[in-house]
Amino acid sequence: MDQYLSLWPTYWEGFLMTLLLLAVSGVLALVLGTLIAAMRISPVASLRVFGAVWVEIARNTPLTLVFFFCAFVLPFLGLRWAFIPLAILALTYYTSPFVAEALRSGINGVPVGQAEAARSIGLGFGQTVSLVVLPQAFRMTIPPLINVFIALTKNTSVAGGFFVIELFAATRALTNDNGNMVIPILVTTAALYLVITVPLGLLAGQLERRVVVQR
Amino acid sequence: MTSQSVLFDAPGPRARRLSLILSIVTGVLILGGIVWLIVTLAAPRESGGVILPGMFDASRWEALALARFWEIVGAGVLATLSAAAVAAVGALVLGVLFSLMRSSTIAWVRAPTAWLIEFLRGMPVLLMMLFILLIASTGAFWAVVIALILYNGTLIGEALRAGLVALPKGQREAALSIGMREFQSKRLVEFPQAFRQMLPIIVAQLVVLLKDTSLGYIVGYHELIRTTMNQLSSALGNRYLFTLFMVALVIYLAINLTLSWFARWLSRRTASGGGRSKKRAGGPVDPDQAILAAQASAAANQSAHRP
Numbered sequence: 001m002d003q004y005l006s007l008w009p010t011y012w013e014g015f016l017m018t019l020l021l022l023a024v025s026g027v028l029a030l031v032l033g034t035l036i037a038a039m040r041i042s043p044v045a046s047l048r049v050f051g052a053v054w055v056e057i058a059r060n061t062p063l064t065l066v067f068f069f070c071a072f073v074l075p076f077l078g079l080r081w082a083f084i085p086l087a088i089l090a091l092t093y094y095t096s097p098f099v100a101e102a103l104r105s106g107i108n109g110v111p112v113g114q115a116e117a118a119r120s121i122g123l124g125f126g127q128t129v130s131l132v133v134l135p136q137a138f139r140m141t142i143p144p145l146i147n148v149f150i151a152l153t154k155n156t157s158v159a160g161g162f163f164v165i166e167l168f169a170a171t172r173a174l175t176n177d178n179g180n181m182v183i184p185i186l187v188t189t190a191a192l193y194l195v196i197t198v199p200l201g202l203l204a205g206q207l208e209r210r211v212v213v214q215r
Numbered sequence: 216m217t218s219q220s221v222l223f224d225a226p227g228p229r230a231r232r233l234s235l236i237l238s239i240v241t242g243v244l245i246l247g248g249i250v251w252l253i254v255t256l257a258a259p260r261e262s263g264g265v266i267l268p269g270m271f272d273a274s275r276w277e278a279l280a281l282a283r284f285w286e287i288v289g290a291g292v293l294a295t296l297s298a299a300a301v302a303a304v305g306a307l308v309l310g311v312l313f314s315l316m317r318s319s320t321i322a323w324v325r326a327p328t329a330w331l332i333e334f335l336r337g338m339p340v341l342l343m344m345l346f347i348l349l350i351a352s353t354g355a356f357w358a359v360v361i362a363l364i365l366y367n368g369t370l371i372g373e374a375l376r377a378g379l380v381a382l383p384k385g386q387r388e389a390a391l392s393i394g395m396r397e398f399q400s401k402r403l404v405e406f407p408q409a410f411r412q413m414l415p416i417i418v419a420q421l422v423v424l425l426k427d428t429s430l431g432y433i434v435g436y437h438e439l440i441r442t443t444m445n446q447l448s449s450a451l452g453n454r455y456l457f458t459l460f461m462v463a464l465v466i467y468l469a470i471n472l473t474l475s476w477f478a479r480w481l482s483r484r485t486a487s488g489g490g491r492s493k494k495r496a497g498g499p500v501d502p503d504q505a506i507l508a509a510q511a512s513a514a515a516n517q518s519a520h521r522p
Contacts, residue, residue, distance in 0.1 A: 044234060044237045045234075045238045046241045050241075050245050059475075060467070060468055060471035061464065061468065061471075062427070062428075062429035063430075064430055064432050064440055065463060068432075069460060072444070073456055076456050076457065077270075077457070153339075154337075154339040156339075157339035157342060158430065161433030168339065168345070171345070175345075175349055182349050182350065183350065186349065189342060190338050190346075194334070194338070197338075198337050201333075
């Protein structure tokens with residue numbers, strides 16, 4: 001028991017690092033993803049193409065490869081950053097297309113009649129989008145966005161393979177040092193991940209149900 | 216919203232000119248960015264007084280002409296694909312099993328399955344791989360494959376279950392009324408329809424599975440990234456790092472984009488084929504999201520049917 005309790009400082013540090021990665025890259029991915037989504041619905045054709053290409057490429061690249069690029073190839077090309085910012089960069093890039101798609105599917109989910117009605121009472125493009133479509137789209141995008149963040153939580157574990165000591169890396173180090181209690185260590189880590197993901201999942205499910213019933 | 220044109224008026228000559236100009240300007244800006252990137256990469260760089268050749272210099276790419284190079288890359292691709300193939304079959308079987316157990320009429324089958332699914336869904340795949348590697352000491356291949364089976368099996372199972380619940384009640388009632396047992400109705404009537412409905416989501420999930428085999432890099436399975444990045448870059452020297460990265464990226468993109476397009480084509484086909492299925496613009500993109508939506512509409516269906 002004493003041995004188990006002595007592991008907690010390491011766990012705590014790892015857990016905090018996971019939360020840090022989640023929060024920072026979550027916010028950045030939200031910003032980047034919104035930009036990409038805006039590009040994809042804009043009237044300017046070249047921006048639409050750029051957004052579409054970005055989403056296709058980013059979504060079809062394995063996260064490990066993105067991390068590899070950030071952790072090895074970027075320093076090789078001359079970018080001297082610490083590993084934590086590099087990990088945040090990788091997670092942000094990888095998450096941005098999923099955010100963009102969630103937002104876009106929300107905008108697509110607003111019935112055409114809403115926009116038609118707004119247009120027919122004389123609102124312009126900016127007014128239609130900002131006053132009628134986006135407020136409705138926003139509500140519908142919250143559940144899928146939460147899902148994106150759940151996936152992001154789980155994806156932060158990949159950073160553990162690339163020199164960032166977060167929950168997964170801490171676990172691996174602990175199992176190496178405490179060979180006699182591998183199972184309790186792994187179960188604790190699983191519980192710590194579930195502490196983040198399960199409440200988020202329940203929230204998403206509840207919100208989604210409410211939104212669907214309303215229509 | 217299915218069409219963009221609702222949002223703004225049909226553009227007149229001035230608006231069309233403006234949007235053309237904007238399009239060209241941003242297009243030039245984007246192209247300029249890409250050109251800048253390529254030029255920067257191609258420029259020779261100095262490091263500690265030594266001038267190193269640029270990234271597109273022939274000395275960084277000549278190993279691609281070697282047959283041995285492609286043999287090793289081919290072995291990596293094969294390892295990735297074989298892990299993905301075994302895991303895909305396993306995940307499908309487990310998904311079917313989970314969906315049947317999760318929608319079973321027997322409470323003590325249903326409830327533990329629900330908990331198990333919730334547990335497996337909330338865990339990082341990487342942690343599962345480590346778990347299997349350390350506890351069962353199966354070797355890297357099976358650790359990767361089993362973790363992927365467990366994780367993707369639950370997601371496929373949830374998709375299938377959502378498909379089962381979303382079916383119109385009449386299907387089941389009709390099957391029961393012609394004398395089928397509960398399980399017969401599920402097996403012969405409901406399940407085939409649910410499977411067909413959810414096929415695009417399942418294929419999209421298989422793309423995710425293929426991508427996730429790359430996590431094997433971290434637990435020491437010799438898949439594509441490990442063979443190219445570790446094996447080849449230590450054999451060929453550090454100067455090939457960028458080249459090897461590009462090779463791996465192109466191979467992954469080629470495989471995944473093909474599968475993604477297949478999934479999209481499939482979803483368009485099933486969407487137009489099944490008259491009952493709601494039109495979904497662009498097809499399901501994120502399997503997780505699509506599952507959530509299907510579950511929610513299923514829940515809404517249920518609450519609507521309740522007296």
